[in-house]
Amino acid sequence: MSDKNCQQFQNTVSECLVRHRSILDVMSKLQESSAHVNRAIVKSITTCGCLRVDATKQPIPAYATLPEMIDYVQTHLEGSLCPNCLEDLENELGNTLFYLAGLCNILGLRMDRIICRENDRLETLGVFNLT
Numbered sequence: 001m002s003d004k005n006c007q008q009f010q011n012t013v014s015e016c017l018v019r020h021r022s023i024l025d026v027m028s029k030l031q032e033s034s035a036h037v038n039r040a041i042v043k044s045i046t047t048c049g050c051l052r053v054d055a056t057k058q059p060i061p062a063y064a065t066l067p068e069m070i071d072y073v074q075t076h077l078e079g080s081l082c083p084n085c086l087e088d089l090e091n092e093l094g095n096t097l098f099y100l101a102g103l104c105n106i107l108g109l110r111m112d113r114i115i116c117r118e119n120d121r122l123e124t125l126g127v128f129n130l131t
Helices: 003-016 023-048 067-071 083-107 111-129
Strands: 051-053 077-079
Touching: 003 083, 003 111, 023 051, 023 083, 083 111
Parallel strands: none
Antiparallel strands: 051 077
């Protein structure tokens, strides 16, 4: 998303966020929307079955260097989202972005600046970011 699109989205959210304009409402709605994202992923695994989790201890050899670790760590996720689960998850992520933008608006923050700053930090730290 370009800086212009990000700012446009944030402006649109500001115009649409009427009922839940309180910082408390936005914080709780952001947390709720995040829970809905998690639930959509869980449902794609447990109800639909288009995704599957096969989680085991990460097989990182003792001799692996930090940059090599990416070759060994796994997501534990198998399969791919079916069209229905993809649509549900995109909708839930969209709601989360909506309330994140709303929180930024209330606090006088610009999402595009936050994204750019975080990207710069990640590019600078690279694998040493360790997230």
